[in-house]
Amino acid sequence: MMVHGGEIRDKRIRHDFSINVNPLGMPSEVGEALIQGLSSIECYPDRTAETLRRKMADFLSIQKNQILMGNGASELITAAVRALEPKRVLIAEPTFSGYERAAKAVGAEVIHYFLKEEASFWVTEDFPIFLKNLGERGDQPDLIFLCNPNNPTGAGIGPDILTRILTVCETYGIFVLLDECFLSFLPDCRVRSRVPDLVYYPHLLVLGAFTKIFAIPGLRLGTICASEELIERMARQVSEWNVSSLAQIAGMRALDLSDYLKDTWQVVQKERDYCMKDLREMGMQTYEGEADFILFRGPEDLFPYLLERGMLIRTCDDFPGLNSTYYRIGVKGHEENYLLMQAIREFVAG
Numbered sequence: 001m002m003v004h005g006g007e008i009r010d011k012r013i014r015h016d017f018s019i020n021v022n023p024l025g026m027p028s029e030v031g032e033a034l035i036q037g038l039s040s041i042e043c044y045p046d047r048t049a050e051t052l053r054r055k056m057a058d059f060l061s062i063q064k065n066q067i068l069m070g071n072g073a074s075e076l077i078t079a080a081v082r083a084l085e086p087k088r089v090l091i092a093e094p095t096f097s098g099y100e101r102a103a104k105a106v107g108a109e110v111i112h113y114f115l116k117e118e119a120s121f122w123v124t125e126d127f128p129i130f131l132k133n134l135g136e137r138g139d140q141p142d143l144i145f146l147c148n149p150n151n152p153t154g155a156g157i158g159p160d161i162l163t164r165i166l167t168v169c170e171t172y173g174i175f176v177l178l179d180e181c182f183l184s185f186l187p188d189c190r191v192r193s194r195v196p197d198l199v200y201y202p203h204l205l206v207l208g209a210f211t212k213i214f215a216i217p218g219l220r221l222g223t224i225c226a227s228e229e230l231i232e233r234m235a236r237q238v239s240e241w242n243v244s245s246l247a248q249i250a251g252m253r254a255l256d257l258s259d260y261l262k263d264t265w266q267v268v269q270k271e272r273d274y275c276m277k278d279l280r281e282m283g284m285q286t287y288e289g290e291a292d293f294i295l296f297r298g299p300e301d302l303f304p305y306l307l308e309r310g311m312l313i314r315t316c317d318d319f320p321g322l323n324s325t326y327y328r329i330g331v332k333g334h335e336e337n338y339l340l341m342q343a344i345r346e347f348v349a350g
Contacts, residue, residue, distance in 0.1 A: 014310035017340060020151070020182075020293040020330035022215040023267060027260045030214060033253040040245035047241055052248045056223060059255055060195050065228045068235055069243045069251075073181055073209040073222035076234070078102045080205055080224065083233035084175055086142035090131075092123060094153065094319035096179070099145040111141060114321045120287040121153035121295075128164040135172035144169065147179040149186070152316055152328040154289020159192065166194070166201045175203045181222075182291040184213040187265045195225050202227050212292070213264070214254045221247040268292045271331045278341040282348045292331045298344075300324050305347050311340055 046052070049069040057064040070076035081089075081102040089103040090111045103110050113130065115121040123146070134140045146165070148157045157165075162178075169176050183189045195206050210221040221243065224234065268291075275294055279286050285297035295316070303315055303324075316326035331337065 012310055013307075013312045015332075015336050015339060016312050017329040017332065017336075018312045018314040019217070020291070020328070021212050021217060022185075022264055022292065023271065023330075023332045024215065024260070024264055026215045027254065027257050029257060029260075030216065030250050030253050033249050034246055037246060037249040040249065043245070045241050045243060045245040045248060048235075049243050049248050049251075052243075052251050055252060055255055060193075060225065062195060062198065062225060063228070066198060066225050066231055068224050068226075068231050068238070069248075070222040070224065070238060071242045071244075071247075072211060072220035073179070073207050073224075074098050075220075075238060075242065076207060076222050076224040077177070078105065079234045079237035080177055080207075080230075081106055081108070081143070082237040083230065084143055086175070088141040088143075090141040090144040092127065092144070092146055092150075094121065094316070094321040095145065095147050096151050097318065099177075103143075108142075112320055115153070115155070117287075120155055120289065121150065122155040122288075123157045123161055123165075125161060125164075128161065128168050131165065131168045131172075131174070135168065135174075140172045140174055143175040143177065145177050145179065147181075148192075149182045149290040151179075151182060151291075152293065152314065152319060152322075152326075153287060153295045154291050154293055155287070156192075156290050162194065166197070166204060169203055170201055173203065175205065176201070177205045177207060179207045181207060181209040181212055182293075184208075184261065185264065185268055185291045187262075187269075198225060198227060205230060210251055210254055213261070214250070214257075216250055216254075219244070219247045219250055221251050267333070268331055271334060271337050274334070275329065275331060275337055275341065279344070282341075282345055284344075293328050294331065295326060295328050297325050298327060302327065302344070302347060306340075306343055309343050311343055313340075 053064040053067045056067055077098050086108045089108045091099050093112050093114050100110050205226040208223045211217045276286055279296050287295045314328040316322040317324040
């Protein structure tokens with residue numbers, strides 16, 4: 001069982017499709033900024049990432065006091081749960097395991113809502129109705145986790161349905177942690193992001209990360225946006241100097257790279273379409289989704305077959321609602337995607 005993608009130390013792995021970071025790799029501009037800023041590690045980093053938060057606030061059109069930076073998104077998930085101290089947490093499954101881990105760490109009861117496979121695991125109108133019914137009975141959770149687009153399914157949440165969810169949650173005082181870490185892979189990410197809606201939904205928290213979109217998972221840089229009051233509570237749950245100087249330098253430079261994002265959108269969409277088409281032609285069950293990864297279903301012996309050929313894909317047997325016949329692949333450059341599709345085609349041909 002794999003806990004996360006990318007957890008490999010095996011030198012036989014030549015192509016790691018288990019991770020879902022930007023196929024373009026770290027921007028050269030970010031690499032250059034890191035080299036130039038290397039001497040910064042001789043000093044303590046900006047304790048509250050003031051400069052980076054100010055720049056992000058301008059980028060997002062919110063106040064800097066509505067932003068908290070973290071040592072990756074995972075740290076901020078933990079900080080949010082500790083600050084909110086929920087007794088009951090609702091998680092739409094299958095999704096990222098870190099939500100449940102954080103909830104259980106504070107002793108919260110975890111309720112699983114299983115998304116429907118026949119709807120490609122997208123959140124449908126049933127979900128806000130379910131929440132409303134819980135509220136009317138007085139059984140509502142204190143906090144719900146939603147990922148848009150969702151990991152590992154790639155399924156998004158329609159804007160109308162998401163608005164209904166947020167409205168129901170405000171009515172019953174339910175906090176919503178909306179994970180938008182993969183939203184940046186979509187051309188309409190600025191339009192779909194719910195950060196501007198913080199003023200309307202005081203119970204909303206919006207999670208983001210530089211890790212995936214800028215291909216810097218080793219640096220660890222995440223962000224969470226919420227009301228000033230919630231940010232103050234969460235800030236007390238993270239360590240001082242939690243964001244390194246180099247991570248702050250990378251974040252500052254990355255916020256300027258609009259052309260890099262445009263190139264990412266084109267490559268991801270083109271290669272995603274290519275892989276989806278090939279997988280379907282080979283008889284694999286695919287699921288409509290977004291972002292830079294694909295969920296599909298195939299034979300259990302596909303994983304060891306590819307592993308023997310130096311290719312690692314993400315098995316999904318550790319996701320509630322899925323099993324070892326489900327796989328997630330990160331979309332990479334065309335040459336690597338072609339090699340993977342060829343290997344799967346050879347597997348199918350026997």
